[in-house]
């Protein structure tokens with residue numbers, strides 16, 4: 263056969279070889295693109311790519327979930343509410359919310375075992391997740407129910423599932439200023455479904471923003487409702503670690519030393535580590551008593567270590583807490599919610615391992631998008647209507663406190679208006695712009711810039727505010743605890759029926775007096791330059807030119823985590839394995 267001439271078999275072999283090379287190149291490209299895909303929180307489906315992605319997903323699984331001929335029927339639809347008054351509609355809404363509260367669940371991970379292939383696992387989870395999305399969509403078909411924007415990215419929920427499964431003790435981090443808003447009782451229930459011995463501890467963070475008397479009332483409420491809790495301030499713990507000099511008149515510090523009351527004191531770092539380890543070890547010992555399980559722990563965790571998982575809404579201070587507990591900066595902290603993307607495992611000692619989960623927006627009823635932005639769980643960038651967002655702040659912070667903090671004069675209500683009404687968003691924004699000289703290129707007041715600053719101050723605690731437990735007002739004596747959930751909380755007092763002037767002004771007066779108390783607390787708090795004294799802040803504001811007030815660059819997250827798939831279930835795990843600060847725990 264002449265040289266260079268190929269036989270049919272030779273050609274077929276070369277062709278097959280080329281095809282194989284091409285296929286492996288394509289596979290490689292696919293996996294690389296999957297790896298590059300950044301884990302993004304999706305709470306609203308507003309951009310076109312997310313809509314398309316979700317439609318694709320829904321289409322792929324539609325036939326599996328809906329056998330031919332089966333047409334979904336809306337069983338929740340109720341009679342038209344067109345003829346109802348606002349008050350009637352609100353009552354109806356509350357009734358419906360109570361009725362459907364049990365349907366408002368977080369998604370459960372479908373049963374799995376180590377013999378399942380990654381594809382099978384992935385498919386099962388996608389199906390279960392889509393079913394969950396459908397059940398929430400059905401709820402929304404009921405015109406009396408309004409669901410908040412919630413996390414819609416399955417990969418973020420997968421992170422939560424893993425943290426729940428691995429943890430002995432679950433720590434739900436909440437913002438002390440409104441603990442119930444950030445608490446998710448269904449998550450506690452889910453943890454118990456996974457293992458009846460798992461318990462949840464409410465870590466009431468940012469307690470430095472609460473006066474002692476308010477902590478006392480919350481402590482009573484938590485006790486009465488059987489909620490395991492601890493008051494904590496990641497900010498104060500970090501300051502102590504860094505050896506920052508605290509002002510002796512700082513309210514939190516004095517109350518911490520003066521009170522021996524374990525319920526209301528704000529825990530220090532070492533105390534918290536000991537308490538977490540103790541609670542988790544209790545759970546493990548109860549579990550081992552009731553089963554033959556000899557304490558085998560999953561994945562990267564030392565054999566005799568207990569695992570404490572940290573979960574919660576974005577921006578409640580999970581990363582700050584972890585950093586304070588580890589004793590160094592291990593996870594990034596910013597005031598922008600949703601920055602932590604993957605859960606992280608931190609080995610504190612041979613006996614204690616922490617697990618930090620990305621922040622999750624749990625589904626709930628009624629809160630508006632603006633309430634969620636003001637609560638710090640949705641990024642300020644999501645704000646499209648500045649006036650509505652600032653109205654939330656104006657409704658919750660008394661007029662005199664706003665005027666005091668910003669040294670501005672808000673327009674008084676007109677003579678024919680209720681004199682106790684909250685300032686309007688537009689009034690607040692215009693006064694703020696006028697005092698700071700904020701002017702947009704159109705020549706009109708730059709309300710966008712003003713709104714961003716006001717919301718940031720509100721979230722950071724510079725504009726003091728907090729909620730009281732349901733059924734409690736600031737003026738009540740300690741013994742007069744009333745568990746009537748129908749009574750108005752402080753924010754509801756401001757938002758309540760404007761015609762009831764007398765009640766409103768009494769409530770507002772009480773709120774003002776306690777906020778003045780907080781202001782005086784905050785005036786003396788200058789840790790880490792986080793909350794400068796109101797006086798200093800005002801002085802700086804008035805003396806600096808508006809063009810100098812620029813947005814601080816965001817601090818970058820620590821990306822030094824190693825990623826590996828430890829349990830063969832397709833989930834990347836970030837592990838920090840260097841034992842840290844064993845000192846206080848080795849005893």
Ligand SMILES: Nc1nc2c(ncn2[C@@H]2O[C@H](COP(=O)(O)OP(=O)(O)OP(=O)(O)O)[C@@H](O)[C@H]2O)c(=O)[nH]1
Nearest residue numbers: 496497576577578579580581582596600601602621
């Ligand atoms: N006053 C006060 N602020 C705090 C405290 N802990 C955290 N913060 C602030 O709250 C903001 C959010 O803190 P992070 O630790 O990033 O919150 P996170 O829960 O990890 O947020 P994600 O990454 O979105 O899940 C930051 O601006 C912190 O400085 C605290 O104890 N007191």
